[in-house]
Amino acid sequence: MGAEEICCGLKVGQKVPDFEMDIYDPKKGDFGKISLKKLKKAGKWTILFFYPADFTFV
Amino acid sequence: MGAEVITVSTDTQFVHLAWKRDEKLLENVQYPMGADPTGRISRMFGVYDEETGLALRGTFIINPEGVILNSEVNYYNMGRNIDELMRKFKANLHLSKHTDEGCPAKWKDEGDKTLKPSADLVGRVYEALQ
Numbered sequence: 001m002g003a004e005e006i007c008c009g010l011k012v013g014q015k016v017p018d019f020e021m022d023i024y025d026p027k028k029g030d031f032g033k034i035s036l037k038k039l040k041k042a043g044k045w046t047i048l049f050f051y052p053a054d055f056t057f058v
Numbered sequence: 059m060g061a062e063v064i065t066v067s068t069d070t071q072f073v074h075l076a077w078k079r080d081e082k083l084l085e086n087v088q089y090p091m092g093a094d095p096t097g098r099i100s101r102m103f104g105v106y107d108e109e110t111g112l113a114l115r116g117t118f119i120i121n122p123e124g125v126i127l128n129s130e131v132n133y134y135n136m137g138r139n140i141d142e143l144m145r146k147f148k149a150n151l152h153l154s155k156h157t158d159e160g161c162p163a164k165w166k167d168e169g170d171k172t173l174k175p176s177a178d179l180v181g182r183v184y185e186a187l188q
Contacts, residue, residue, distance in 0.1 A: 008101045008102060008104055008106075009101075009103070009104030010102060010103055010104065010126055011126070011129070012126050012127065012128065012129050013125065013126065013127075014125070014126055015123070015124050015125050015126075016102070016120055016124050016125070016126060017102070018124070019098075019099060019102065021064075021066070021092045021093065021094060021099055022070075022071045022092070022093040023064070023071055023074075023090040023091055023092050023093065024071040024072075024074035024075045024078065024090070024091045024093070025090045025091075026078055026087060026088050026089070026090075026091070027088050027090075031071050031075075032090070034062075034064055034090055034092065036120070036124060039062055039122075040122055040123065040124050043122045044061065044062050044122060045060065045061035045062070045119065045120065045121055045122060045147070045150070045151075046061065046062050046064065046119075046120040047061050047062070047063045047064070047117065047118070047119050047120070047143070047147065048064055048066055048092075048099075048103065048116070048117070048118045048120070049063060049064065049065045049066065049089075049117050049138075050065075050066045050067065050100060050103065050105045050113040050114065050115060050116040050117070051065065051066075051067050051113065051115055052067065052110075052112040052113060052114070052115070052134055053067055053068070053069060053112055054067060054069040054073050054074060054076075054077035055073075055077050055080075055081075
């Protein structure tokens, strides 16, 4: 995925470019990756929940 | 709830692990914790704060086709209402199966009245909701 595809400030109604992200998966107790492409392929909805920082008061 | 919820901050996955292990409040949290140390994903969604290097409290619902259907961004000092997130998600699910309907502001759950935009509905929304 080229950096040029990911611009900033996506809006409602726009298609999200496929992306991957490193994760810590509490269910497995291990690290892994999530991929929007794979989630879409599995027919899943995705909810992204951003927050400022770990060890703060979410 | 039928969706993959991913929490994301600009911390690394290693810090996520440490926090999850350390903080009792997170004992029952099972969502994958996304690491965005470069701010790449946060920028993509317009929630990256260049001043602090942190992500604002943004929530985005993306359908299985990859389209963003809802976005909500709060400043640092305000938490989000999970009931409202669930309401939006349920409404999205309903609307994805009933594409000719609309969910009014007070729609809460499956079974509540929806609206079907048509000539008859113009100026008669109040009556339709009774």
